[in-house]
Amino acid sequence: MNFYEKARLSGAKIFAVAPMIDWTDRHCRYFHRQLSQNALLYTEMVVADAIIHGPRERLLSHDPGEHPVALQLGGSDAGKLTEALRIATDYGYDEINLNVGCPSDRVQSGTFGACLMREPETVERAIVSMKRISAAPVTVKCRIGVDDQEPEQVLPDFLRRMIGAGADAVWIHARKAWLQGLSPKENREIPPLDYPLVHAMKRENPDVFLGINGGITDLGHAAIHLEVMDGAMLGRAAYHNASLLADVDHHIYGAPARALDADALRDRMMAYAERHIVGGGRLHHVTKHMVGLFQGLPGARRFRQILSTESNRPGAGPDIIAAAFAAVAQPESLTA
Template sequence: MKKQYFNGEKLFAVAPMIDWTDRNCRFFHRQLSAHALLYTEMVVADAIIHGPRERLLSFSPEEHPVALQLGGSDPAKLTEAVRIAADYGYDEINLNVGCPSDRVQSGTFGACLMQTPDVVAACVEAMKAVSDVPVTVKCRIGVDDQDPQTVLPDFLARVISAGADAIWIHARKAWLKGLSPKENREIPPLDYDLVHAMKRANPDVFVGINGGITTLDEAARHMEVMDGVMVGRAAYHNATLLTGVDSAFYGKTPQEPDWDLLRDTMMAYGESVMAGGGRLHHVTKHMVGLFQGYAGARRFRQILSNDSTRPDASPELIARAFAAVDIAAGPKLQVAAE
C-alpha cells in the first residue's frame, strides 16, 4: 500500500534553517504562499523537554501547514519531545539527519547520524509510536568518505522500514571535518541523479529533494521525478520567489500579489509582536529578501535592516519601506515553465 503523505500530493517546501525560519519568518512566508510547506528551525529534543517550550514551539495558526524539525539521537528523548509538541498542532514532525555544524555534531545528531542508520531507525520507530502526524527524515546522501551509492540506499531502506512517512534528501554529501557549514552548502558536489534514482527505487514512498535549487523552473524539473522540492536560502534571500509557488505547483491562477495587503498585514503583525515584548526588527529582518530585482529594492533593505533597530521604530517603517519600491516597474510574477 502506498504510504500517504499530505494526501500523496506533490509538495513545495521551505527548508528548516537555523536562525532564519523562526515563527516571524514563517508568518511572512505564509503571506507569499498559501500552500508551501514551512519548517521550523531545528529544535533540540532536550531543549523542548527542559527549556522554554512555549517560546520554542508556539506558532500562529496562519502558518499551517507547518512542520517541526527535531534534533536528537535518543529515542526516549525524541519520544518525549514529540509528546510535548503534540499539543501545539504541528502538521509533521521531522528528524534532522543533515546538519553538519560542529555544535550539532557535539550533540551526536544531525548529519553524523548518517553513520548510524540503526540509531535513526530506532528514533523514527519510537517517534512514530507516539505521533498522530507524519514522521519524516531530512538527510544527506552521505558523509565524509562514505560512498553515497552504497550508503544512501541502505539508509533509506532502514528508515522506511522503521515507518518514516517521507524522506527529504539534501543532494550533497556532508563533510564533518575540515569544512564549515557554509562550505558544506557549496563545496561537496550535488548529485541530483542519485536522489532521483532513490525516488525511482522507492515508488511507494514520498521522497523529496533539497540542495542548490534556486528557481521555480528548476523546482518544476525536479518535480517531474520527485514527490517534493525543498528550497532553502533562495527562498529566504529572494522571498518574491514564493509568490509564484501556488500557481506553479498547486493549480492556482497566476496573479500579481496584493502588495498593499501584504504591507498592511505585516504592519499589523509587527504591532502584535511589539505588543508582546518583541522588537520590530524581529519581523523585518526576514523581509529584506523581498523585491529582489525591483527598482528601490536597495532602499527597501536599508530601511528594514537599519532603521528597524532604532528604539523608536514603529510598524509604520514597513509602509515607508514599501513606498521606496517601484512595484509597477518590477519583474513579473515568476511561474514555472510548462
C-alpha cells in the first residue's frame, strides 16, 4: 500500500511543495526537508529523453534525507516515459509524477506539459505503461484546461481517463493555461482560479486522491482547501517564504509544536554546503534557495544580502551561512 492509499484510507492529508523548474533542485529540497519532515517534495521536471540519453546521475541522484520525494517527468511518448521510469527506479523515488501542466514554449515545442490536456488519450497510454513497471505510485499534475477548452467539460473527462488508467493521484492546478499569448509567469497569475470546480471534482470522486495547487498563499489557505481536498500544494509561496514550511508538521500533520532550532539548522546547512563544495560545487548553489527563510524578521534583509552577494564570490565557504544567520535578530521566533 503506497502513501497515497494510506492517506486516503486514513483520512490523512498531504502537503506538498510544487515542482518548479530552476528552483526545486536537490539543494532546495535538502533545505526544505530541514524545515519539515513530512512535506512531500518534488524534483524539477526532468524530461524523459534527458534521462535516457543524458547525465543520469546528475539528473536523478538526491540526498537520502530528502524523502519523501517525487520525481516529475516530462514527455508524451509512453515508451520513452516508461524507459525513463525504469532507469529512475534504482534511485528510489517515492512517487513518479507526469507533468501535464507546464505551459512554457520549450515544453510546447516537445508537445508535452499542458499541451497534453488536449490529448488525454496520450496521457492514458503513458500512465498505463508506467504503472505496469512502477513500484512507486504514478501520478499526474494537470491544469483545468488550456486555451479555449471549457474546464467544466474537459476536467471531468480528463480525470475519468486518469482514474481508468490507474493513476494513484491527480494534482490539479486550478487555472487554465493559455499556450499562446501568455508567458509561464503570466500563466501563473492571469488566468482566473476556479477552486469551486476543483472542489466539485473531489466531491464527485470521493475514492480518488485529488490534490489542489495554484494561488495558495499560506498554511491557513491550504487548510481551507484541505477541508475538501486530499492534498494541498504550494509553489512560490513556500519558496519565497520558506519559514512557513517550519509550521507544516504541526499544522498539517499534527506533530507537537516546537521552536525551530536556528543554530542546528545553520550547522546542518553549513555541513551540507561543505560537502557540496568539496565535491566541486559552489556555495551559491545551496544558499540561493535559503534567502526566503526569515521573511519579516529583523535582519532579514541583511540575511538575504549576505547570501545573495557573498556566496557568489570566488572561494566562498560555509562561513557565509554563519554570517547570514548571525545577522537575524530573532530567529527563535520561528516555530514549527
